[in-house]
Amino acid sequence: MDLKFKNKKITGILSILPSTIVRFEDEMVNYNFSAAKSLKLKMAMGYNTHHVAKEGQCSSDFCIYGLQYLFDTGLLKKEDIDALLFVSQSPDYFMPPTSNVIQGHFSLKHDIICLDINQGCAGYEIGLIEAFMLLDQDSINKVVLMNADVLSSKVSKRDRNSNPLIGDAAAITIVEKDDEGSTIHANVQMDGNNAFALMIPAGGFRLPSSLKTSIMKEDEAGNFRSKDNLVMKGDDVFNFVMREVPLMIDHLLECANINKNDVDWFMFHQPNKFMLNKLADAIKVPRDKMPSNIVENFGNSSGATVPLNISFNLGENLVNGSAKVCLAGFGVGLTWSSVFMNMKSLKFNRIINL
Amino acid sequence: MKERIISILSNLRPEFDFTQPLNFIEEGMLDSFDIINLVTELETTFHVTIDGIDVLPENFASLESIMNLLKKNGAE
Numbered sequence: 001m002d003l004k005f006k007n008k009k010i011t012g013i014l015s016i017l018p019s020t021i022v023r024f025e026d027e028m029v030n031y032n033f034s035a036a037k038s039l040k041l042k043m044a045m046g047y048n049t050h051h052v053a054k055e056g057q058c059s060s061d062f063c064i065y066g067l068q069y070l071f072d073t074g075l076l077k078k079e080d081i082d083a084l085l086f087v088s089q090s091p092d093y094f095m096p097p098t099s100n101v102i103q104g105h106f107s108l109k110h111d112i113i114c115l116d117i118n119q120g121c122a123g124y125e126i127g128l129i130e131a132f133m134l135l136d137q138d139s140i141n142k143v144v145l146m147n148a149d150v151l152s153s154k155v156s157k158r159d160r161n162s163n164p165l166i167g168d169a170a171a172i173t174i175v176e177k178d179d180e181g182s183t184i185h186a187n188v189q190m191d192g193n194n195a196f197a198l199m200i201p202a203g204g205f206r207l208p209s210s211l212k213t214s215i216m217k218e219d220e221a222g223n224f225r226s227k228d229n230l231v232m233k234g235d236d237v238f239n240f241v242m243r244e245v246p247l248m249i250d251h252l253l254e255c256a257n258i259n260k261n262d263v264d265w266f267m268f269h270q271p272n273k274f275m276l277n278k279l280a281d282a283i284k285v286p287r288d289k290m291p292s293n294i295v296e297n298f299g300n301s302s303g304a305t306v307p308l309n310i311s312f313n314l315g316e317n318l319v320n321g322s323a324k325v326c327l328a329g330f331g332v333g334l335t336w337s338s339v340f341m342n343m344k345s346l347k348f349n350r351i352i353n354l
Numbered sequence: 355m356k357e358r359i360i361s362i363l364s365n366l367r368p369e370f371d372f373t374q375p376l377n378f379i380e381e382g383m384l385d386s387f388d389i390i391n392l393v394t395e396l397e398t399t400f401h402v403t404i405d406g407i408d409v410l411p412e413n414f415a416s417l418e419s420i421m422n423l424l425k426k427n428g429a430e
Contacts, residue, residue: 033387037366041387044394160387221385235386235411242406274390278406 003186005132009178012348015311016066016170018053019353031160032222046273050299052152053168058092059148062170065354082140083113087123087147087303121269121331123147123303125339129186131175145173149302156225161234167299171307184341185256191334197236198332202227241330246282256340264323270294270305311351318346362395379411389414400429
């Protein structure tokens with residue numbers, strides 16, 4: 001689905017990381033790999049360190065910490081927030097919505113829209129699209145988009161497919177109206193036929209968590225996980241990304257009438273280094289225009305990886321200058337989505353730690 | 355080419371005999387992470403870049419399929 005928006009802009013990005021850092025070498029003993037094989041994979045996949053939340057730290061804790069930072073530093077005023085979007089797959093509760101919990105924590109005005117969106121790896125693009133649509137309303141001038149996930153606690157420590165790369169993080173993006181803004185192009189695709197390629201089988205209403213769902217079992221590849229843990233059909237997801245994402249990017253840039261060479265940065269979701277390098281090759285863009293260093297430094301934090309990627313790799317460059325960026329996310333749902341826009345003169349673009 | 359591929363495979367999974375006419379995937383001789391390591395080794399050894407769309411288990415199921423994949427990507 002092609003989408004187009006006018007007069008919208010991103011005015012700030014704040015990424016919030018847990019201060020607990022785990023090293024791949026320290027976890028290697030948990031996996032059914034020889035040390036030599038693990039170290040080869042480390043190089044290919046970009047495993048190194050990942051940031052994980054402490055026990056009991058929830059997605060909202062990171063958002064609240066980040067919002068408090070923005071209020072304290074004068075970068076955001078409470079009364080200016082017209083909509084609060086929370087995109088996550090690890091909400092604090094089934095009910096109430098985490099966005100309402102955050103609104104309540106800060107006693108934000110009642111004349112506001114709070115909305116939780118259940119999305120993962122494409123959650124940044126989906127969240128931005130929702131923010132752009134809300135900003136079409138006369139009464140909405142500023143949207144706070146929060147992408148946060150603390151899924152590390154849902155991954156088995158003995159699952160070599162997922163544990164080495166999982167990370168926790170949050171990001172707060174301020175989206176506003178812009179009188180001078182150029183057109184923003186976006187694309188969204190979904191395939192529910194493959195919805196279970198990435199899932200946590202137990203813990204919802206279909207299969208509530210129980211003693212039975214917590215039993216660890218070994219799969220064909222030697223991974224140990226329970227039905228309470230995240231499970232990913234890695235081969236299927238890899239093939240889906242290689243098949244669909246290059247087509248989507250080509251189509252998006254064609255709609256935006258821009259040559260690939262004129263895009264400054266391809267800021268993509270960060271599943272692993274191997275996949276991103278193959279994706280850059282498939283899209284036929286230089287690998288150094290598509291940063292792939294988020295997994296090795298912080299881990300894959302689902303919908304927060306794209307803003308974290310922007311904060312980490314572009315930082316002050318977007319505060320003092322501008323860039324034509326192509327954003328893309330792909331994963332759970334299955335969902336794949338992309339946004340092409342010009343980003344310039346952000347008020348802030350930084351990382352803080354909790 | 356064949357000998358060098360066998361050498362890479364044997365180095366990757368020394369417990370298996372890759373000279374046997376077996377389906378490496380169905381027999382559990384290569385898993386998805388082995389394939390990632392194998393792609394990296396093949397690219398370095400044969401100075402080629404294997405397309406991501408070709409990183410499919412069936413392309414690594416036998417010596418013949420691996421050789422075909424390499425030839426498709428310009429290896430000699």
